[in-house]
Amino acid sequence: MRPLLSVENLAVRIRTDRGAAEILDDVTLAVPRGGTLGVVGESGCGKSTLLRAILGILPRNAQVPRGAILFEDRDILSDRGASARGRIGFIPQDPYLSLNPVFTAGAQILEGMRRHAPGSRRDHRAKLVDLFRAVQLPDPEAALAKYPHQFSGGQRQRLLIAAALACDPALVVADEPTTALDVTTQREILGLLRRLTAERGLSLLFVTHDFGVLAAVCDRVAVLYAGRVAETGPTRAVLDDPRHPYTRLLLGCHPDRATDLLGIPGTVPAATAQPPGCRFHPRCPIARAGCAAGVPEMQPAGPGHAVACPFQSDILLEPALG
Amino acid sequence: MARYILRRVLLALPALLGLVLLTFVLTRVIPADPAATLAGDAATPAQLGEIRARYGLDRPLWEQAVTHVRQVVSGDLGNSIFSGRPVMEEIRFRLPATLELTFVALLLAAGLGIPLGLVAALDHNGPVDHLVRVVSVGGLAIASFWLAIMLQLLFSMEWDLLPLRGRIDVAAGAPAAVTGFFLIDSLLAGRLDQFADALRHLVLPAVTLCLPGLASIARFTRSGVLETLQKDFVLYARAAGYGRVRLAAIYVLRNAVTVTVAQIGLLFGALISGAVAVEAIYDWPGLGTYAVQAILAADYKALLAVTLVVGVVYAVVNVVVDVVQALIDPRVVEQVK
Ligand SMILES: Nc1ncnc2c1ncn2[C@@H]1O[C@H](COP(=O)(O)OP(=O)(O)OP(=O)(O)O)[C@@H](O)[C@H]1O
Ligand SMILES: [Mg+2]
Numbered sequence: 001m002r003p004l005l006s007v008e009n010l011a012v013r014i015r016t017d018r019g020a021a022e023i024l025d026d027v028t029l030a031v032p033r034g035g036t037l038g039v040v041g042e043s044g045c046g047k048s049t050l051l052r053a054i055l056g057i058l059p060r061n062a063q064v065p066r067g068a069i070l071f072e073d074r075d076i077l078s079d080r081g082a083s084a085r086g087r088i089g090f091i092p093q094d095p096y097l098s099l100n101p102v103f104t105a106g107a108q109i110l111e112g113m114r115r116h117a118p119g120s121r122r123d124h125r126a127k128l129v130d131l132f133r134a135v136q137l138p139d140p141e142a143a144l145a146k147y148p149h150q151f152s153g154g155q156r157q158r159l160l161i162a163a164a165l166a167c168d169p170a171l172v173v174a175d176e177p178t179t180a181l182d183v184t185t186q187r188e189i190l191g192l193l194r195r196l197t198a199e200r201g202l203s204l205l206f207v208t209h210d211f212g213v214l215a216a217v218c219d220r221v222a223v224l225y226a227g228r229v230a231e232t233g234p235t236r237a238v239l240d241d242p243r244h245p246y247t248r249l250l251l252g253c254h255p256d257r258a259t260d261l262l263g264i265p266g267t268v269p270a271a272t273a274q275p276p277g278c279r280f281h282p283r284c285p286i287a288r289a290g291c292a293a294g295v296p297e298m299q300p301a302g303p304g305h306a307v308a309c310p311f312q313s314d315i316l317l318e319p320a321l322g
Numbered sequence: 323m324a325r326y327i328l329r330r331v332l333l334a335l336p337a338l339l340g341l342v343l344l345t346f347v348l349t350r351v352i353p354a355d356p357a358a359t360l361a362g363d364a365a366t367p368a369q370l371g372e373i374r375a376r377y378g379l380d381r382p383l384w385e386q387a388v389t390h391v392r393q394v395v396s397g398d399l400g401n402s403i404f405s406g407r408p409v410m411e412e413i414r415f416r417l418p419a420t421l422e423l424t425f426v427a428l429l430l431a432a433g434l435g436i437p438l439g440l441v442a443a444l445d446h447n448g449p450v451d452h453l454v455r456v457v458s459v460g461g462l463a464i465a466s467f468w469l470a471i472m473l474q475l476l477f478s479m480e481w482d483l484l485p486l487r488g489r490i491d492v493a494a495g496a497p498a499a500v501t502g503f504f505l506i507d508s509l510l511a512g513r514l515d516q517f518a519d520a521l522r523h524l525v526l527p528a529v530t531l532c533l534p535g536l537a538s539i540a541r542f543t544r545s546g547v548l549e550t551l552q553k554d555f556v557l558y559a560r561a562a563g564y565g566r567v568r569l570a571a572i573y574v575l576r577n578a579v580t581v582t583v584a585q586i587g588l589l590f591g592a593l594i595s596g597a598v599a600v601e602a603i604y605d606w607p608g609l610g611t612y613a614v615q616a617i618l619a620a621d622y623k624a625l626l627a628v629t630l631v632v633g634v635v636y637a638v639v640n641v642v643v644d645v646v647q648a649l650i651d652p653r654v655v656e657q658v659k
Contacts, residue, residue, distance in 0.1 A: 055561045085563035092561075097554035102576050102651045111573075112562035147652045163562065 002073060003030035004203045005054070005171055010067030012049055012058065012227075014271070021271035023049045024227045026295075027067070031171065036197070036204040038218030038235065040211070040250075044268050046227040047207045048093075051175050053077070054205070055090055072170065086116030086167030089202075091174040091193075095156035095181075099148035106144030109163040117167040124166075131162040135192060154185035161193060171203045179209065190217060211251065215239060220304070223247050226268055226279040229298070233305030243307040246280050278309070286311060323648065326655045330644045334637040341633040342394050345626050346387050377403065390626070399627040404619045409627040412612065417631060418502025419489055420601070420608035424593045426505075426528040431535035432586065436579060438536075439543025443578075444570055446548060454540055461537025466596060470530045470603040477526060485523050487605035494519045527604040531596050535589050542585050546578030553577075580651045587643035594632055 012024040024046045031037045039047050052058050054069055056076065069077045076084045092098040100108055106128065113124040125144065132140030135158040148156060157177060164172050177193065178186040194217055197204050208214050214221055215235060222232040223244065231244040242248045269275060275282050281291035288311070298306045357373045358365070365373075374380040378389065393400060399409045442454035478486040490496050490504055497507035497516050505524070508516035550556065551574060559569055594609075601610035609628055616624035648654040 052557075057557055057560045090558070090561040092554065092558050094554055098558040100555040100559065100573055100577065101653060102580070103573065108559070108573075109562075111559075111564055111568070115565060116563050149653055149656070 004033045006030040006070045008068045011065050012053055013063050013065055015061045018272045023271055027229055029222045031203045031205050034201050036218045038214040038221040039207045041224035042268050045224045048175055051173050087170050089164030089169035089172040091160050091164045091177045093175045095153055095160055101148055104145050104147055105159050109166055113166050131165055135162045153181055157189050173205045175207045231307045237302055237305045243301045244309050245284050245286055327645055330641045338637055342391055345629040346390050400623045402621055402624045404621040409624050413627055413631055416609045416612045420597055422503045423527055424597055426524055427532035430532040431539050435536040435539030436543045439540040440547055442544045443547035458537035458540045461533040466530050467599055473526045484525050489523050489607055491519050527600050527606055531600045539582055542582045546581045547574055550574045550577045583647050587640045590639045
């Protein structure tokens with residue numbers, strides 16, 4: 001069966017004062033129906049840009065020179081009809097900043113439903129109250145008429161989850177939905193998200209910094225580095241047997257797999273000054289002469305597991321890690 | 323909300339009392355001697371003394387001030403030194419004239435300035451944006467007396483479209499006074515002809531008076547919209563599939579105009595003082611022309627009354643602005659608590 005969402009060779013270019021930058025280059029990934037895909041990578045590697053391309057909300061100075069995004073077998077990049085709208089729910093990163101402070105929660109969510117969900121306003125309200133109940137908001141009826149500042153951060157994220165589900169989407173796209181919350185609330189929200197998507201058979205595209213979250217939520221994972229996919233595969237396979245030096249370093253830095261990605265020597269290159277060839281080679285402990293020459297192809301590394309490095313196996317990184 | 327409004331009103335009272343005292347002191351410090359003005363050049367010292375005694379000008383300053391505050395609070399602002407008539411009575415006809423002019427000007431300024439600012443922001447750095455910028459810089463830079471004269475030259479004298487001066491055609495007559503606002507009173511009386519006439523008289527003065535306000539409202543709205551467009555919640559709303567027009571005209575604008583509305587409170591002061599010049603040129607029988615007469619005649623009673631009335635109007639407008647702000651942005655009420 002064709003995947004619900006497939007991103008094919010997607011490139012996104014952003015024009016800035018310092019020239020054009022390919023924020024994403026040749027990104028290919030897929031979310032199967034009912035499946036969950038996690039996208040991990042350091043800050044600035046293009047995770048949010050990927051989601052914005054999928055949601056059709058790229059910034060004005062962005063263009064898509066190559067590639068396609070297929071959702072329910074339609075190219076939603078070239079044909080941005082309203083139809084894909086309600087079908088993809090979005091859970092943003094920051095529940096504090098993502099709600100308009102001068103409108104009630106109900107008004108904001110109902111506006112999206114008015115345009116993209118069938119039924120009358122009364123149906124919408126009833127449905128939203130049900131959803132508020134499903135995300136365990138206290139006093140769901142009254143929540144409609146409350147303003148965002150009258151909710152706690154965790155409650156706001158629950159609101160946003162309800163909003164993402166309001167138009168009966170097939171896919172939910174979440175951009176680090178728990179980073180702004182404290183650890184306990186994080187766990188509750190993740191549990192809720194997992195339960196709701198499973199109950200409704202929804203597919204999930206989940207961006208995160210956090211390998212612990214990744215392991216808990218996602219069947220498959222794509223590791224992004226500087227706008228390219230470094231490695232992709234089943235979560236267990238990638239976490240237990242990472243093949244790309246970048247992934248290995250990421251995981252090696254964090255044996256407990258529960259903290260943020262930090263502390264690989266060097267930094268992510270500026271988007272406008274990407275190195276030639278493999279974009280990771282300046283930081284790579286096993287880089288060789290050829291690495292700067294050509295962009296590495298994706299190579300199979302196991303069932304459903306692929307890696308963009310020709311020297312994938314059996315590298316001893318421990319000395320490099322010190 | 324009711325508590326919030328009450329609070330705003332109570333906060334305005336000490337400011338008003340301060341205003342009464344301040345204006346009193348200021349006008350009494352002005353060197354011109356009102357008694358001398360009243361008595362005329364040929365007055366003997368005895369006559370001067372008699373006038374001083376009659377108006378209480380020979381009492382100690384603090385006593386005059388206390389008397390003044392007591393009178394003001396009881397609503398009695400005394401008689402004009404110049405005409406001898408109660409100043410409240412003289413002001414009663416002039417205040418609505420000025421208010422009608424400034425409110426219409428404010429309505430024009432906000433009604434045009436906010437949409438202009440919005441479309442300019444949506445066309446950031448585009449042709450519309452540049453056009454609006456030119457208009458708003460012009461609106462702030464053009465001297466209102468020059469504009470007034472140009473408008474009179476073109477619309478009244480050259481094309482004969484609009485009346486040159488005044489508030490209503492003498493032949494048509496003023497509508498029976500209910501509110502003192504000709505636009506409202508004429509409608510109350512069912513006299514559409516008077517309404518049209520009053521409106522025609524209003525156009526040029528209101529346009530002249532509104533222009534600087536329009537310019538600054540457009541600028542504030544533009545920057546407010548630009549700032550709001552950067553917010554995460556706008557991105558989120560786009561992802562949720564809001565319509566473009568609705569997003570801009572309702573969801574973004576409501577955030578953006580909170581600043582604009584606060585600005586309108588300040589702007590109102592500028593409008594009132596702008597009205598002095600505009601009224602003089604268009605011969606508008608309002609407070610502005612009255613104040614000018616009072617100054618020229620050193621009629622300190624009239625001047626105090628005008629200042630006080632303007633202060634009260636200003637305070638009321640700012641309470642209204644606070645309330646409108648609270649209606650637009652629910653967080654305002656809670657910040658105050
Ligand atoms: N509107 C824009 N204009 C210019 N550059 C942009 C714009 N949006 C994103 N970028 C650049 O694109 C790159 C990727 O940004 P993106 O927000 O997708 O990263 P991210 O992986 O989501 O990072 P984080 O984990 O910090 O959220 C960054 O280098 C960023 O500076
Ligand atoms: Mg991001």
